[in-house]
Amino acid sequence: MNKMDDYYKKQLSDHEPAEDGWNIPSEELWNKAQPHFPKPKKKRKYIFFFLTTGLVLLVSTYFFLQDSLVQPIISLDNPNSTAQPTQLSTDSNRSITKSNAQIKTEIKSDLLPPIYSNADGHVATQNNKTYASTDLETLKNDTDSTPSFSGTKPILKKKEIVALDNVTSSSLSKIINSSNSSNEKTTSESNYNASQINSGSKTFSRELITLAFINSIETKLLRNNHQPSIANINDKPQIAPTVNNLPFLRNEIGIGSSLHLLTLLGEVENGENPQWPDEEIFIKAGNTKNLNLHYNYFLSKNWFISTGAYYDHLNLNIYGDTSAEMDQESIDGIVKTNLNDGVANNRQTNEYLMELLPGESVSIGDTLQVGLDVDLSLDVYQLPLLVNRKWDIKRTELFVGLGGSIGYSVYKLKSADIELFRDNQLISKPYQEGPGEVEDVLTFDFIFQTGIHYNITNKLKFGLAGRIFMPQLFPTGIEARFLYKL
């Protein structure tokens, strides 16, 4: 390097702004470049939530479909509903497509007494089951007996038949007629049936009508009591597993883990100030750990008490900027002033007061920007007690609970960086607090919870529960849990 190099280097090493401003970039350059600078990252951790929800929906749908395969639901409330066929499947993978009314009519036909006779003196039903004529005679002569045909099981008890006798003939006729009118297979046989009812022996007609009505009742009973599936009524009866059939178990234990609301939100904005358009406070929850142990005791079928132990760990990073117009109180609360009067000294009891840089001062009415970057961790242990009400919908349980918890919380301040700005210029010495500051408190929170459980098996449940804690809001969140009946 020669003297000329040295000369240039030395002369150009002074980077102080020149008086004529030749080496000061225009503000326009900043304004053009600034929009391309990094922006505050608004981390929204919804992905985990959506994944969890999606998984739950997937699992629920799977079990729901499984349930549907073995327990077809046929609506008999609207016998005229024939527009949409119902797809039914049996365990043997047999698939039958029938309209509701069609199915109903076939069942009626199956159980109705013979409509016409064969040449050998036997009578035949529409599904080719045959019965001896003597059976009919017995039936005609014994109105108190319970009708029973081969291939079918006893339907109702004698007492219930008597009760049915009180039903008026006209209402029963309506049932028969509506059944026939909805039957796509209506033929001369059914016309014959109708003529028999209208013009034949009144006693016999009454039996027919009674049987038809009984059959109708049975169909409803089949549905309500989950008796043999209609789809395979001619096969070996199948019992669809339902919650209602299970024995009542009082004790339930479980384990779960929560997704905290803070984690879901990712940030909390602190409003906007036109003077500071980027004014924001972010609260990031990271490294969250949670474990909930559950014990439920069922007081009755629909009421249960839940207790257990909850453990939460959160790392919170609170950072961002906010601004404040200084009044005397805020100056005393934030800034370590150099006033020597006794009042000011007495005010300076807050160890977090900011020390201003030399030459800087703060006056009432100044708008200062406060930059924060605080890391802290929380460990919370809770013993909850809630009273819950639940409602069963097939395999699913909805529940709502109210209660409280006693908690022990440990706050650890890991680091705290705070500084004051005025017109984008730093005016305070950065306040920095290292790790080690610990505070523990006993807390009491009210808890409201609601959620849904799904009975995967007779004893195992999977569920989602949303819980709100007050006044300590941070454990609020959504929990995924497994429960096991004892």
Add this chain to the structure above:
Amino acid sequence: MNELQHIIKKAIQGNTAAQRAIYDQYATRWYMTSLRYGKNKMEAEDIFQEALINIFNRLQSFDHNRGAFTTWSTRVIINSAMTYLKKNNWSNSMAGLEDTYNTEIESETVYDKLSAKELTAHIQRLPLGYRLVFNLYAIEGFTHKEIAEQLDISIGTSKSQLFKARRELQRTLESQLTSSSNE
């Protein structure tokens, strides 16, 4: 964590006040560097603007354990200048450079009367190849090997360009001193 590191951390997080604080602290230095690499103010401002964007978007790659922030940011400006110049008028200016080497001529002239503004103008008036090599060698302290790698030229070419730059600057200086003494 010192104050600068703290502000850099804020700037990385997108804190506008922190970004502005860094800018206010270093803008003059960065701008002066940009002025030396551009052939005029307009080109220098383009370089400066691109350099600003690169600096703030690459702040997270700054490691205070590996060097000072000024060194790092100046390097980013130089790289930005290279990218800009390569994109615009690099090929024409760098083509046909003579791969010859002449011994240096040391000047004993006293130049104390010249200001940084005038010296910067001198550098700006140099042809691109001279300007880059002189800036990198004389001001930034690069070696000829580093310059050769940076500009994708031979070491001999780098030395040649430096010699010619010095000679050109010396002529300019002497001419300016002569004219000012005549006045």
